[in-house]
Structures are given as structure tokens and as C-alpha cells.
Amino acid sequence: MSENATPRLGITALLGISALLGGLLVWSYLQGSKTEESIQPLATEQATLLPELRSLKPFSLSNHHGETFDNQSLLGQWTFMSFGYTYCPDICPTTMSLFSEMNDLLKREQQTDPYKITFVSVDPQRDSLERLAEYVTYFNPEFLGATGPEPALEKLTKPLGILYQRVETEDSAMGYVMDHSASIILVDPQGQYHAYFSPPHDPQKMANDFLSITDHARLGK
Template sequence: MKENDTSRMSLIPLIIAVSVVAGLVVWYLLPLKRSSAPVDEPVKTEQALLMPEFRPLKPFSLTTHNGAAYDNQSLLGRWTFMSFGYTYCPDICPTTMSLFAEMHDRIQAQKSTKPYQVTFVSVDPERDSLERLSEYVTYFDPSFVGATGPEEALQALTKPLGILYRRVETEDSAMGYVMDHSASIILVDPQGRFHAYFSPPHDAEKMANDFIAISSLTTIAR
């Protein structure tokens, strides 16, 4: 990687930190219509931070790597791990996807787990065609889903969640530009509500353990 790219990549930890703070600010300061109560009993987690109250994601509409609609309805009936990045990402994204693959194997090794989906949302629709997105996510596991959409559609999903990203031009690089983005992972419950998030550095074993604990002990109102 060239020196310019390296300097750009050095901005990512700052973006990540700002993202987490921004997410919490959005959570506590925006006027909300509370839709549900917290968990009935404390859930002990190793890495996950549970939201103080669970609320549905704002309306959004993207497209999956196989051309299907991906929106709020797509989240219902199963848990969803959601990460954000782009396929040309040199480090954070492939690391996260590899971690998802390991986490997936650990969860599947359990005799009985609640249904869940791993979704990778590309914030670089200019370069990440559905075909490229399909090749990327299924490389890590055939069950993983890739989704993207135009900028306005992406903002409808990311902004309320406090997920930040921005395009950074790299004139001296063959890549043309990179995308600085948050590395946080969002966990959405089977009612389509923002339930918890995982801040970096991530650990596959801890995430698997936390998911099993959260999905087993959390009462999901019907």
C-alpha cells in the first residue's frame, strides 16, 4: 500500500470512535416513540452492548446481492448481524467477514440456536455491483447476504444507526478513492429492532457466546 493510502487508513480508528459516540448521541437525544421495554432480566455479555430500549429500524430499502429487495420486512423472524463497508476495503472488511465466518461456525456447532442472518452492507455502490458483492460475501460463506443501494437509500439505514462513512480521494493510488467507515457491528432482533452492537476489536468466540446468551435469554414480545 502506498504512503498516501497508509495515511488515509490511519484515519479509520478516529472514524470508528466518532461513530460509536455519534450512535449513542443519536440514540439518547433524538425524540423517540418508545416501542418496547428492555430485556426482562440482565443478560451477561462479553463484548455486546445491549441498547437500553429496543426500537425498530427506520424505514429503508436496499437490494441484495441476488437482486432481491432488502428492507425492514427482511429483518423479521430472525436475528441479523449487520456490518458496513465495501469490497475494495484493504483490511477492516475482509477481517470482519473472516471473523463472521468463524463466529458462524462456532454458533452452528451448538446443538440448538435461534435463526440468524449475516448481512454485509456496501457503502460503495459506485464500484460494488451486485455481481461483485455476490462474489465477495459468498466467498466467506454461501449463507451470507450482501446488500447495497443508492446513497439516499444507504443514508436512510446508516444515519439513524450512527454508522458513519465517507469517500476519501487518493490521487496517487490505483484505487482512486477509499471509503472511511465505521467498523461497529449491529445486532437486530427478530422484530427488526436495534438490539445491540459490537464495537471493535471484535472477537469471534465472544460474539458467538454473546449471541447465544442474548437470543436464549431475551424475551421477544410478540
């Protein structure tokens, strides 16, 4: 072997390694570009997606079956939550009717991710579990009603930004009304606050957004 053989073999080996590394860098760049291209913001018609998902703070209420409704109840399926009270003269029955329409639209799809529709009463003084049961099942037997004492309700509503207050009405036979947020909250199967729908609500747009959101989440994009 000549004295110059070793350097030539070294250069050849280095060139081969450089080519390999160059190929890996190109592949890595292309993969990175592909990932960046695939992660596109999800376009929605009515839903506002949270930029950062977060788990709900611990809470515990009762549903209209007399069972516990808490963080564990949110796991394994998507959950739509609206907030109001059964004596509400306008917003709540309108929202529940829209839920019913949205539910019918989603049921027509060949396949949707599991979901529940839950109405949370912020008027526990008047909304007993029996009254809640009658109210929510009037719109759909599968809908769920939930409520609890004021401190328990606050543990759910405050972190979600749901506002409500009692307003005395002397000229009303009801004695008082509950002013409350009309937004609808969407919680994912991991119990995380995922999106919200601001009024005015449209059942078709909500159904479309739900399908888009669940497809997006399923693909992990």
C-alpha cells in the same frame, strides 16, 4: 340472636377479610420481589445492549440476489449487519473472516435461534450486486450482500449511527477509499435495533454473547 351477636359476627368477618387481604399483599410482594430478582442486567463479553429497543426506520436496498432488502427482510430471524465495501484493504475482509469463524462456532451448537449475516456496501459506485455476490459468498455461501443508491443507504445507516465518507487517494490505484464505522449491528426478529459489537471483534465472544442474548430474549427477561 342477642344484640351483641351482630357486632361479633361483623368483627369476625372483618378479621377474615383482613387476613385474606394481608395474605394477598404478602403474595403480591413476594411475586414482585421474585420478578425484580429475575430481571437482572444481561452480562455480555463484547456486545453492548441498547437500553431501549427501537424499530429501524423504513429503508429499501437490494441484496446480491437482486431482491429487495428492507425492514420486512429483518423479520423472523436475528440479523448481524456490518458496513463497508469490497475494495476495503483490511477492516472488511477481517470482519467477514470473523463472521465466518463465529458462524462455524454457532453451527456447532445443538440449537440456536435463526440468524443471517449481512454485509452492507457503502460504496455503490463500485460495488455492483454481481461483485457483492462474489465477495460475500467467498466467505460463506449463506452470507448476504446488500447495497443501494446513496440516499437509500443513508436511510439505514444514519439512524444506526453508522458513519462513512469517501476519501480521495491520489497515490492509490483505487482512486479513493471509504472510511467507515467498523461496528457490527444486531437486529432482533421483530426488526428492532437490539445491540452492537464494537471492534476489536472476537468470534468466540460474539458467539457467546449471541447465545446469551437470544436465551435472554426467548425467556422474556
